[in-house]
Amino acid sequence: GAGVSQSPRYKVAKRGQDVALRCDPISGHVSLFWYQQALGQGPEFLTYFQNEAQLDKSGLPSDRFFAERPEGSVSTLKIQRTQQEDSAVYLCASSLDPRVYNEQFFGPGTRLTVL
């Protein structure tokens, strides 16, 4: 079946604009994760969903960042009033069952550039 997909692949925003990044996880995967990867760095955890419930949002850097997964499948990461420091690749990952260890499958990422 298809892997994790993300759209758009590239996004350029002017400082102050709002952006929305979409993640389509693998069908049937319960867990969904968002990561932020700055240039030359490893991914940093942003938030985690189990079905539609956002169980951990400890990594969101500010209240300008908001994520949702209303029907337990597709997720959207929204960034309001974008700043230059928000420029990064945003990675989405999904895994099958949070009750046991399951491999996280990553999407290709969305590269956000804030001018």
Next chain:
Amino acid sequence: AQTVTQSQPEMSVQEAETVTLSCTYDTSESDYYLFWYKQPPSRQMILVIRQEAYKQQNATENRFSVNFQKAAKSFSLKISDSQLGDAAMYFCAYKAGGYQKVTFGTGTKLQVIP
């Protein structure tokens, strides 16, 4: 807080040779997992190998193996018979048991020389 440290920003290896990538971590947990992920230039992260902390035996996946030293909190990746397709960023990562959050290191860029 858990931290993962990769002290080698870049490494190179001749094709068909062996290379070892280093990783150290810090945790107070007794139940955890360690991973090596590969991120080729296309940026899709792929799991290479994983190790459960409770297992003493080092994990092996074909040409990839780890040296897990629990007391030293060290977790190195050995790639044998290196191939051109192994060229990528490699990230060491940690996950505490019972939690979902994965903590990544800063990565090692591996170059394979033909």
